[in-house]
Amino acid sequence: MRIRGRRIVGGYAEGEALVSSASFSFYGGVDPETGIITEPGHPLEGESVAGRVFIFPHGRGSTVGCYIIYRMHRRGTAPAAVINLETETIIATGCAMAGIPLMDRLEENPLRLIRSGDYIVVNADEGYIEI
Amino acid sequence: MYLTRLEEEMLEGEMGEAVARAMSLLVALGEVFEAERLIEVESAHISGVSYKNLGEAGLEYLEEQAELGASVRIRATLNPAGMDLERWREMGVSPEFAEGQLRVIEAYRRMGVEATCTCTPYLIGHRPRAGSQIAWAESSAVAYVNSVLGARTNRETGPTALASAITGRAPLHGYRLEENRRPSIIVEVKTPLSSKFDYGALGYLIGEMAGRSVPYIRGLRGASIEQLKALSAAIATSGGVALYHIEGLTPEARRMSRHLEGLERIPVKPDSLGEVAERFQGAGEDAVICVGCPHCSLRELMEVARLLERRSGERLWAFTSRGVYMKAERLGIVKAIEEAGGRVYRDTCMVVAPLREMGWREVATNSFKAAHYLSSMGLTVQVAPLRELLGGGHED
Numbered sequence: 181m182r183i184r185g186r187r188i189v190g191g192y193a194e195g196e197a198l199v200s201s202a203s204f205s206f207y208g209g210v211d212p213e214t215g216i217i218t219e220p221g222h223p224l225e226g227e228s229v230a231g232r233v234f235i236f237p238h239g240r241g242s243t244v245g246c247y248i249i250y251r252m253h254r255r256g257t258a259p260a261a262v263i264n265l266e267t268e269t270i271i272a273t274g275c276a277m278a279g280i281p282l283m284d285r286l287e288e289n290p291l292r293l294i295r296s297g298d299y300i301v302v303n304a305d306e307g308y309i310e311i
Numbered sequence: 312m313y314l315t316r317l318e319e320e321m322l323e324g325e326m327g328e329a330v331a332r333a334m335s336l337l338v339a340l341g342e343v344f345e346a347e348r349l350i351e352v353e354s355a356h357i358s359g360v361s362y363k364n365l366g367e368a369g370l371e372y373l374e375e376q377a378e379l380g381a382s383v384r385i386r387a388t389l390n391p392a393g394m395d396l397e398r399w400r401e402m403g404v405s406p407e408f409a410e411g412q413l414r415v416i417e418a419y420r421r422m423g424v425e426a427t428c429t430c431t432p433y434l435i436g437h438r439p440r441a442g443s444q445i446a447w448a449e450s451s452a453v454a455y456v457n458s459v460l461g462a463r464t465n466r467e468t469g470p471t472a473l474a475s476a477i478t479g480r481a482p483l484h485g486y487r488l489e490e491n492r493r494p495s496i497i498v499e500v501k502t503p504l505s506s507k508f509d510y511g512a513l514g515y516l517i518g519e520m521a522g523r524s525v526p527y528i529r530g531l532r533g534a535s536i537e538q539l540k541a542l543s544a545a546i547a548t549s550g551g552v553a554l555y556h557i558e559g560l561t562p563e564a565r566r567m568s569r570h571l572e573g574l575e576r577i578p579v580k581p582d583s584l585g586e587v588a589e590r591f592q593g594a595g596e597d598a599v600i601c602v603g604c605p606h607c608s609l610r611e612l613m614e615v616a617r618l619l620e621r622r623s624g625e626r627l628w629a630f631t632s633r634g635v636y637m638k639a640e641r642l643g644i645v646k647a648i649e650e651a652g653g654r655v656y657r658d659t660c661m662v663v664a665p666l667r668e669m670g671w672r673e674v675a676t677n678s679f680k681a682a683h684y685l686s687s688m689g690l691t692v693q694v695a696p697l698r699e700l701l702g703g704g705h706e707d
Binding site for chain 2: 186190254277
């Protein structure tokens with residue numbers, strides 16, 4: 181199944197989905213050395229974002245989050261791709277700094293359609309994903 | 312988003328990897344904000360300098376950019392670091408922190424950024440022209456140059472301001488466009504303001520009410536640079552205000568007065584200013600008194616020196632830029648403050664220095680911005696006019 185969306189940062193990636201209904205801050209929300217979500221009370225606490233297609237509504241929190249995304253990319257603990265409902269500055273900046281494909285505004289709500297563990301292809305260059 | 316041929320080439324790497332990466336960042340943000348195109352910018356002010364905020368991750372990013380040969384194409388200055396670059400030991404900063412901090416500064420220097428390390432570049436000769444497109448980070452400086460100087464910038468972040476400095480471009484959206492500079496709320500000040508402290512309180516109050524709108528402020532009789540500096544810092548802290556207009560004072564106010572019809576009016580009553588200050592009344596006698604958020608002007612350092620003529624300055628730390636420090640030193644002001652027991656540090660301030668790691672728990676300050684952030688970092692804070700902090704009386 182193919183769904184079109186808006187490309188924010190181009191690129192191609194594939195991997196298992198990790199879906200969060202809660203917004204996310206990379207600063208304080210994740211251990212950059214392991215990629216494991218550490219934010220207390222987050223629905224995905226203890227899960228790893230490394231190599232996953234990480235799907236969440238939108239980012240929040242400090243600008244420092246941009247550098248964290250970049251650092252995770254260097255360590256190999258970053259998500260393979262990110263999909264938001266509506267991207268904001270911090271996630272866009274971080275993904276662009278790290279070269280991680282980023283899309284938002286899909287034609288269908290990915291939070292309803294996709295479950296953690298589904299295999300996803302993200303072709304941000306062409307502006308679509310495949311489940 | 313439309314790109315010129317030159318911008319396409321930049322994006323495709325024909326001017327090197329560093330330019331391509333910077334361009335890709337700006338294009339991504341342009342997509343987010345639905346900008347039609349990029350615009351040329353003529354100056355940048357870059358935040359993301361203190362090692363306390365950047366950490367290893369930020370340092371790694373900056374060093375890689377420098378390694379890739381990134382180099383600024385326009386004038387670019389730097390926000391405060393986490394320590395005085397020379398007197399850090401005396402401040403109580405650890406050698407590990409200092410090492411990271413000095414590497415950050417070195418990376419920026421390699422890219423051609425002026426290591427001004429100040430939040431008030433407009434006080435030391437980096438003053439954008441009215442109407443010019445610029446890319447500035449540092450919320451207090453953004454509010455000041457947009458509102459008081461009439462330059463045009465959004466609230467940039469460290470990475471976006473650096474990308475703009477490297478490419479000379481920024482996405483055209485937000486406060487870069489005339490229609491978004493129009494007022495969206497009217498603030499009627501119904502009480503006379505007497506001091507810089509009052510302007511800070513007013514800014515903090517308006518920021519809370521205005522959120523991210525553009526306030527048109529009425530009822531002020533005039534204001535000094537220092538008062539506008541305090542207002543700009545506070546209004547950008549409690550809200551996300553990046554631009555305000557003051558009737559009869561700021562350069563765009565007259566033009567904007569044509570767009571006031573139908574706007575909500577919010578009165579500021581005499582009691583409200585005092586009530587704002589009462590929110591930060593925790594610190595006791597042992598608090599370190601910090602001034603210089605935003606960085607002290609020469610006039611403010613003179614005021615500090617004058618107040619210390621008859622009082623001890625033990626426990627008083629003043630923060631300023633190198634540019635102002637040099638003038639103050641020539642005039643004997645630094646010596647006067649330090650002989651009274653105070654300290655004058657450059658390149659840093661109480662908000663971005665690692666105060667908690669340095670063992671600090673209590674701070675007293677005349678800055679609403681500093682009070683807000685230090686309080687959110689878990690320190691106990693008191694805010695009051697400087698003269699009161701030093702013991703009695705009112706500030707000029």
